[in-house]
Amino acid sequence: MAMEKRMSDTCIDADVVDKMMSHVNAAANHLTAMQNYFTGYARYLNEFMIPFLISTHYFRQVEQEKLLMSSPFEAFQAYMDLLSFNLDISNKGLSAGMEMMNAYLKQEMPEAVTALVNTIFGLDGNPMEKYTERHARMLRAVTEIYPEAIRNIASEYGFHFERGTHPLIAETDRFMLYQILPTDPSVSMREDGKPVLILPPFVLGANILAFLPGENKSYTHCFANQGIPTYIRIMKDIQTTPALQVMTGEDDAEDTRRFCERIMARHGKPVTLNGYCQGGFSGVCDILSGRLEGLVDALITCVSPMDGTRSHGLKNFLAELPTRFNDLAYGTKTLPNGNKVADGNLMGWVYKLKSIESEAPVVAFLRDLMMLSPRNGRPVRVSKTAAALNYWLQNERSDLPLAVTAMSFASYNTPITADGTLPVKLFGRPLNFGYIREKKIKWLICYGERDDLVEKETALAPLDYIDAEVSAFPKGHVAIATSWSDPKSACALHTRFGEKNYRGPVRFHLDLELSDLA
Template sequence: MFFLDCNQSACSHDEIMEKMISPLQAVTNQIAATQNYCAGYNKYLNDFLIPLYVSTNYFRDVEMNKLTKASPMENFQSYMDLMSYNYELSNRSLIASMRVVSEYLKKELPLATEAFLNTLLNKEGENLESFTARQAEMAELVTKTYPKIISDIEPEYGFHFERGKNIKFAETDRFIVYQILPVDDKVKVREDGKPVLIIPPYVLGANILGFLPGENRSYTHCFANLGIPTYIRIMKDISSTPALQVMTCENDTLDTQFFCEKIKSRHGKPVTLNGYCQGGFMAVCNILSGKLDGLIDALITCVAPMDGTKSKGLKHFLASLPPRFRDLAYGTKTLPNGNKVGDGDLMGWVYKLKSIEVESPLVVFFRDMMMLSPKNGKTVKVSKTAAALNYWLRNERNDLPLSITEMSFASYTVPVTKDGTLPVKLFGQELNFKRIKEKGLKWLICYGKHDDLVETDTALAPLEYVDAEISAFPKGHVAIATSWSDPGSACALHTRFGPENYRGPVRFQLDLDIEIEQSRKKNEKSQVSSQKPEEPLNG
């Protein structure tokens, strides 16, 4: 079949044997590639389906209760609606999968044809052996090398409080507050500086805010590395902490009050409360309750969902779900001690379903494979940033107390009223955005321009009721914590950036401290002037 195009005078015996073996090597390469493709896709598929199997158990338990409380016709209609919903979801997944496979074939099929012709006609260029070798290498990268790179980044990723490099500052039954120290030992924390307390998201975990400290990519260390007294509230392990399992939103608020009291007492200045994502919404609710009055004077929220009903993607997703199944019970896990918590893995999976066009297992598999495809014959090097992001995506999902789950669910299903009242209460009282204006608190709202998790309208909802400063960061949901936490980046957090001269959160904090110091010096000067000794009386 193949033209060797050589004669006894032109080709050595070794060259002839090499040309004869080449097709066999191509077949061997293709078999290896196919095995790796199947193993790799199976892993991606399992990662996607495991939460489905878990949710099926929850679904069964809840439905065993509901079936007897509704009429047969109502049950039938609900299941027909659910089947229609699943059909629509599957259809979106299938279309997205076909699209990504088409893109892959469009890229690789011409190369395969060219390699076949080069081999058949003994022409220069990539032949079948080298083409299939590249395919085998690419498949091995996805299934073996890439997962190992992701696993190996763990020692560099996140805070690692067990190493004792940061100070355990305060503790309640539910949380621990650590003081985050500068990475460089030569940088000293300013004890008289204005402190910041960071509230991480519940589900996504705190480590995304301590991304890669050794690489100068850590949101929290951006504050600490400039000598700012920096504290972060860490949730205890919910699986072994009953007090956290049954925590109420009021407990959350009182714990934050306790921490702010201790921090303010230490540094002599009011605290800046800084919430990221879900932590931002919780921080706002804490403030609106009135329990933090006199303890804080400023607020920073980053990509925080302030009115979830303004989220077009998630709102449509929830609205499409038949009413019977819009129930948190379908995502509730019962622990061995009988306490119930929200299943963090399942909540992360719900966001995948919302974005099924980009999160379908086949789409993700081919996306990673094309990303790792050798370029110009050279193996692609996976950056630490990419490895750490994927480590976070694969490993960082926390269960959360039902009270917090219910609060988040309410914020995504019930809109803020026209007068600024939130759909949740604390201590039996309504919460209204306008209280922030009444208390004269300064508020910086940071959001991602291309955030598909917390969309722009969702993050900026408070602007309808109060004045706040905004900073729009390029990219998506975690870019502020990853890309822009690099001090050398275009939108570094300690700088002003962009044509609009936006302030990063660290710049905002530094400027607040400068204002406090200027005000203090001005007051001292006026006091000195008013205390000049009186002139002695004559006589």
């Protein structure tokens, strides 16, 4: 009996120890999770606040001059309007943060309460230790695993011209012209095929158009892997290229002309000019300037802002911004050599302000936290697509030539006239859509159905003045370059898709080539 009692006491002691250790582990997991929570949120907050601090520096510089040229009453009224504008943005961000917090708590609270009840009353099921362990893993995923995956994707993301895979064909003081070769070893480029010249966006960077070539997700390789002679215009490093820092719209057109001449000489056929986002707007301006006559007979624009005044989100944002502060000077950076450029990071931050409901730091942090939440004991895995998208967002902002930025700025503040004339000129010449009709240039306009950066109305503005073919892609601004650049996707670029039998940009170009042969 004594021995049985000692064994019973030992078992009781073991149970007590196990329960104590369970509580200790739960507390340790909770402390680890809280530490990672604050570390992770601080990083998201810094990404938002650093551009804000830079903007205050530019603001102070500009206002030191403007205050000398305006009356105190005008300045005071403008500052009061700016305060109201800032409070409105803050309220939107706070409201969005509360909504996301509610969504997060709705996801987490049932399991947390169940775990707490199981622990207190010794019920079967996951105890608090297991719940806090999962919570700690979730926070670690955001603070360590996710950032590591983003860093590691760098070798797979983008063109990596330094590897010599794509030959340099020509260059000017501002740009380099590369030929993009197929990634599919079974495909050979057709030397006598119709060539395409791709103009990447300025702010977003060219590498978004070579998203993940090794995963068959690359806009440019969609053309090259069809045997199409594919070329891309790459902007030189603006920090070390003075000629690019002071580039004008006329310089852009002349460099595009030189590249088109070189491409046409190589293949003996006119070029299809293909611009993505702001590259599409620049390409259209280049064509309307008349400098590409005889060199370009077809045009493709993807999610390109043609009339920024039709952008509901940005139009409302600019309408609420006091007129005094709707000025490029507040986003202008002075380089060490004295040249002025538009700050690309600040432009990306302005987009975050415009979309504060989805881009506020707490919203972005909790959204990623919920996305990376481990379920059913499965390890946290970050997809290459998610890692590459975040690598692009964190590393691919570029400063812009001020004159080129001014062209886009004008398009977002002054609408196209009733006769189809853009609010900018090149070589002293008005730019009118009628030129495209006159020269019988075939045009495909692609837009994203859920694009909140370049809305449908902004991209399709030319249809009010001329005829053009339209292709509507699901999802948002970069989906054409990411999701739909996969040849096996539902909207593959070399196919027809959708209920309206839309043509992807590669299909459009291939059909042009076939019609030329006929």
